[in-house]
């Protein structure tokens with residue numbers, strides 16, 4: 001009998017489906033406006049700059065920088081209690097869009113700093129492929 | 139604006155735990171006390187401006203409350219801006235009075251997250267929950283980390299905010315938490331979402347608080363005892379989620395304060411006492427910078443030099459704020475601003491002429507500023 005709390009995996013729909021399907025294939029994508037070329041995440045149906053309703057999907061290079069991060073010492077969702085402490089970060093892709101993610105390969109938090117160069121990789125999280133970022137080696 | 143509308147009455151419940159009491163009951167007690175404080179009858183209230191209970195959304199809450207209070211307002215309803223709403227409602231009530239839409243307004247708020255539900259504060263944020271992104275403290279921690287990295291702001295600087303509020307709250311008999319905080323206590327406080335510790339986070343409280351607003355002229359004709367003029371107000375909105383916000387270390391407080399200062403014809407140098415929304419210790423630091431009390435990046439030093447304490451350059455949260463008086467979002471700061479302008483605070487700033495008040499909501503999404511005089 002499995003008593004572990006339900007893990008909050010993403011709920012896919014017509015708008016965000018392509019993003020998660022691309023991740024399952026190992027690719028990080030974002031949306032770009034056909035009309036004004038603005039780039040963004042998370043997925044939307046209209047461009048938040050010019051309101052065009054024709055966004056197209058584009059593959060990210062995977063290069064990113066660290067905007068900020070936090071370390072959870074308390075589980076606000078019981079599904080995360082067994083991994084405390086864990087980090088959550090805001091990262092900015094080289095192409096501009098920002099997203100919430102996790103950092104890997106940086107067990108020593110004192111090595112982190114804002115604007116640190118990062119590289120995209122994937123991690124399997126309860127059957128869903130999610131984007132995570134690793135400090136880029138110099 | 140400049141004093142055409144006044145705050146004529148203030149009222150509040152005890153802050154803390156009100157087991158089994160509804161928000162209607164808490165609002166009714168606060169309203170009863172605010173009416174008595176203004177020395178007016180309920181029947182002359184024709185405007186009802188309500189912030190709905192943050193922890194539990196109900197449709198048509200403003201109308202249900204009007205029924206419970208036996209008030210039939212000409213203009214009324216709820217306004218959703220999270221924690222900025224109470225100060226914003228004072229602005230809307232003042233505009234309604236000036237525009238002849240109502241004569242006497244009741245602005246009121248109550249909530250019971252301590253004895254009731256507080257689920258609204260812990261909800262996950264869309265599909266980002268797969269990354270473990272939950273909870274309001276984490277949003278503020280993300281901003282605090284960026285400020286610390288960008289400007290060298292230290293845990294000791296965050297501590298200075300909490301220590302000032304806790305010192306002021308300790309001498310306020312109405313405060314929910316009346317225990318001073320030392321730097322050692324703060325540093326030993328357990329991390330919640332680092333860089334924020336437990337003592338960086340506001341209290342969770344049940345309670346209600348209310349204000350009566352009317353024109354200065356009406357206050358004279360009704361012989362209101364100590365009307366406090368509203369000199370200016372302003373608002374600002376940050377549209378972006380924390381993850382999307384182009385700059386994490388400036389906020390909508392900037393435009394909000396600029397609007398309020400311009401309306402009042404005042405500058406930061408004119409302010410004697412401040413009531414600054416302190417849901418987390420990082421919030422007043424950013425607000426003080428955006429308000430122009432210190433330069434970007436200098437708020438940490440400003441706080442740790444003791445400027446926010448009684449006797450300092452800008453005594454802040456003189457009744458304890460959200461960190462010590464009550465975790466209720468914002469109305470207690472307006473009430474303490476009124477007490478300071480009346481000369482009735484337990485931590486009275488001598489000869490205080492002008493008070494600035496901030497309310498803000500979401501993760502620094504919404505901001506509202508009030509300037510009061512005496």
Ligand SMILES: [Zn+2]
Nearest residue numbers: 033036047050
């Ligand atoms: Zn566009």
